[in-house]
Amino acid sequence: MIIAIDGPAGAGKSTVCQLLARRLGYVYLDTGAMYRAVAWALEIAPGAPGKTAGALDDESAGKALERMELRFAIENDSLRIFYGQMPLCDELRGPGATEAASRLSRLPAVRQFLVAWQRRLAGQGGGIVAEGRDTATVVFPQAELKVFLTADLKTRAARRFEEYAAKGLEVSREQIERLIAERDRADSNRDHSPLRPAQGAFHLDTSGLCVEEVVERLAGKARNLA
Ligand code: DC
Numbered sequence: 001m002i003i004a005i006d007g008p009a010g011a012g013k014s015t016v017c018q019l020l021a022r023r024l025g026y027v028y029l030d031t032g033a034m035y036r037a038v039a040w041a042l043e044i045a046p047g048a049p050g051k052t053a054g055a056l057d058d059e060s061a062g063k064a065l066e067r068m069e070l071r072f073a074i075e076n077d078s079l080r081i082f083y084g085q086m087p088l089c090d091e092l093r094g095p096g097a098t099e100a101a102s103r104l105s106r107l108p109a110v111r112q113f114l115v116a117w118q119r120r121l122a123g124q125g126g127g128i129v130a131e132g133r134d135t136a137t138v139v140f141p142q143a144e145l146k147v148f149l150t151a152d153l154k155t156r157a158a159r160r161f162e163e164y165a166a167k168g169l170e171v172s173r174e175q176i177e178r179l180i181a182e183r184d185r186a187d188s189n190r191d192h193s194p195l196r197p198a199q200g201a202f203h204l205d206t207s208g209l210c211v212e213e214v215v216e217r218l219a220g221k222a223r224n225l226a
Contacts, residue, residue, distance in 0.1 A: 001226065003020070005148075005149055006132060006149070006196075007147075007149035008150060010157065011149040017030070020218050021078075027078065027122075029130040031132030031139070034081070036093075039105075040088060040091055041070050043104070074121055074124060095169075102183050106186075119140075133195040136148070145202070148197035148202070152205075153177060153181060157180055
């Protein structure tokens with residue numbers, strides 16, 4: 001079974017999807033991490049083409065991605081990302097990669113490259129919980145369960161604030177709220193695969209709910225479909 005969960009930044013997707021996948025014994029596919037990895041490789045890595053050659057257009061990003069040794073794999077039911085031999089993880093979570101991922105995810109060449117990888121990874125068999133912005137609308141329109149997870153802006157900003165504080169990153173609540181609102185606008189208004197609820201998606205507002213409640217509701221939906 002494919003469960004595809006989309007929604008804006010800070011709606012609680014990552015935590016919920018990770019726990020849901022573990023509960024069901026499914027693979028957890030974090031497609032946002034894949035956009036972050038592409039952004040990191042194109043603009044932040046040592047010698048990245050976006051650093052040496054300036055802002056990349058669609059064609060140059062596509063060509064650079066073909067040449068790059070960026071690789072994705074599923075290990076122990078979760079996504080692993082490699083740049084050459086180097087595993088990528090924490091470097092994908094900084095503000096630089098976050099901003100670049102939102103900007104570069106507008107490019108069709110980037111989306112095509114990653115959608116192909118996402119379908120290949122899902123084709124390896126077994127159940128999958130995919131999370132992102134277009135997993136139910138574009139990547140897996142055949143998903144048995146489609147979910148649109150939201151939360152109000154204040155709640156989402158407060159969650160990000162806690163996450164950043166736990167990592168020792170100093171960003172004010174107001175700044176986070178502004179960045180999230182900007183990212184929502186960019187993700188929802190881009191030409192290619194904008195953030196939208198898929199037709200027939202189950203809408204869930206997580207503002208007043210704890211993680212366990214959300215996971216339980218989604219696990220219940222999945223059980224009813226199995
Ligand atoms: O979920 P996230 O914050 O890690 O995603 C980072 C960026 O990647 C987000 O601003 C938009 C983009 N993204 C996308 O365009 N499509 C996806 N399926 C997942 C993420």
